[in-house]
Amino acid sequence: MNIHEYQGKEILKKFGVAVPKGYVAYSPEEAKLAAEQLFAEISSPVVVVKAQIHAGGRGKAGGVKLAKSAEEAFDIAQKMLGITLVTHQTGPEGKQVHRLLVAQGMNIDKEFYVGITLDRATSRNVLMISTEGGMEIEKVAEETPEKLLKIQVDPLYGLQGFQAREAAFFLGLEGSQFNNAVKFIQALYKAYTTIDASIAEINPLVITKEGDVFALDAKINFDGNALYRHKEFIELRDESEEDPLEVEASHSNLNYVRLDGNVGCMVNGAGLAMGTMDLIQLAGGRPANFLDVGGGASPQTVEQGFKIILSDKNVKAILVNVFGGIVRCDRVAGGIIQAAKNIDLKVPVIVRLEGTNAEAAQKMLDESGLNLISANGLRDAANKVQQAISAA
Numbered sequence: 592m593n594i595h596e597y598q599g600k601e602i603l604k605k606f607g608v609a610v611p612k613g614y615v616a617y618s619p620e621e622a623k624l625a626a627e628q629l630f631a632e633i634s635s636p637v638v639v640v641k642a643q644i645h646a647g648g649r650g651k652a653g654g655v656k657l658a659k660s661a662e663e664a665f666d667i668a669q670k671m672l673g674i675t676l677v678t679h680q681t682g683p684e685g686k687q688v689h690r691l692l693v694a695q696g697m698n699i700d701k702e703f704y705v706g707i708t709l710d711r712a713t714s715r716n717v718l719m720i721s722t723e724g725g726m727e728i729e730k731v732a733e734e735t736p737e738k739l740l741k742i743q744v745d746p747l748y749g750l751q752g753f754q755a756r757e758a759a760f761f762l763g764l765e766g767s768q769f770n771n772a773v774k775f776i777q778a779l780y781k782a783y784t785t786i787d788a789s790i791a792e793i794n795p796l797v798i799t800k801e802g803d804v805f806a807l808d809a810k811i812n813f814d815g816n817a818l819y820r821h822k823e824f825i826e827l828r829d830e831s832e833e834d835p836l837e838v839e840a841s842h843s844n845l846n847y848v849r850l851d852g853n854v855g856c857m858v859n860g861a862g863l864a865m866g867t868m869d870l871i872q873l874a875g876g877r878p879a880n881f882l883d884v885g886g887g888a889s890p891q892t893v894e895q896g897f898k899i900i901l902s903d904k905n906v907k908a909i910l911v912n913v914f915g916g917i918v919r920c921d922r923v924a925g926g927i928i929q930a931a932k933n934i935d936l937k938v939p940v941i942v943r944l945e946g947t948n949a950e951a952a953q954k955m956l957d958e959s960g961l962n963l964i965s966a967n968g969l970r971d972a973a974n975k976v977q978q979a980i981s982a983a
């Protein structure tokens with residue numbers, strides 16, 4: 592689960608990570624009040640108005656602006672709220688701005704990068720440090736890998752003092768800047784593990800002319816599988832930032848990820864779902880989604896799955912691939928038939944059922960008189976998908 596920058600900063604602050612003062616604003620009036628408040632509290636001559644969307648690259652896209660007065664913050668907010676920002680992370684459709692962060696302006700001396708995530712290759716958390724702050728870190732890793740230091744963290748010992756110092760050395764810091772950076776990195780790591788984040792990324796981390804270290808930006812992703820341990824974070828979810836079909840699927844406990852292909856698929860089990868997506872590709876189609884309906888595949892989940900797949904206008908055919916292990920194939924076929932009667936299936940549905948009572952299931956589908964095409968095995972399923980999309 593992703594959250595907004597201002598929410599991430601509020602969490603990090605509780606762990607002792609230094610963040611600039613700031614307030615969230617939903618309207619130009621609130622932005623003006625926030626700016627007035629900040630000018631009263633701090634000595635900075637500027638505040639920064641930042642679009643809050645679940646994507647980076649806002650700076651270049653016009654989503655980060657400086658204001659020298661509360662009136663100017665009002666004007667900027669008026670222009671920024673409601674616009675659709677297109678950045679290199681939003682995709683061409685962009686994201687609409689509904690909230691702003693009005694924050695204390697910083698007297699920036701240097702901009703660095705610090706990120707923590709799980710390295711799946713080593714099964715360890717990795718701390719990443721770069722002097723190239725404010726840049727796309729993927730580009731830095733690709734083009735100038737010597738400018739990105741990666742430190743693997745032992746899960747038993749956690750981030751060690753010498754590792755945090757190694758990171759601060761890499762940034763070329765000395766004196767109080769060095770000490771502040773070490774403290775910052777240790778606090779960030781503590782936050783990352785305690786809240787079960789999957790990413791904690793600060794880009795840029797800045798050193799001010801006064802020698803202070805601040806997180807100027809914050810990207811926090813939570814590990815969805817650990818969210819049950821953090822009920823306090825669930826309310827931070829902003830569904831307006833997510834794909835509407837994925838939101839709907841998550842409410843019916845379906846494991847659905849939207850893709851941009853033309854063949855929808857409904858499968859029980861994540862591994863089989865991945866294999867099915869390969870199968871679709873092999874048949875000359877492109878998967879429109881990943882959908883794991885789980886072991887049970889009840890009539891209700893099947894029906895809900897069809898509805899979500901069909902809400903995607905790119906879908907020209909659907910492949911149902913279910914292995915009847917825990918659940919019998921004839922029961923799944925019954926569920927599919929019932930669901931197909933309840934909803935208007937505008938596209939051909941190819942059904943491959945394998946396992947207990949597969950033959951009986953195939954017979955039920957063939958005799959249903961519905962737009963259901965039974966397939967016998969994977970090859971047959973691939974051929975039938977191919978026929979369906981070339982006919983569409």
Ligand code: GDP
Pocket residue numbers: 638639641646647648649650651655694695696697698699702724725794795807808809
């Ligand atoms: P992103 O582009 O979405 O990653 O948004 P950031 O929060 O990283 O901001 C982009 C850039 O705006 C930063 O790299 C800074 O150069 C600049 N910026 C952000 N906040 C401030 C600030 O308080 N003062 C100044 N001078 N620049 C800022």
Ligand code: MN
Pocket residue numbers: 647648725794795808
């Ligand atoms: Mn950033």
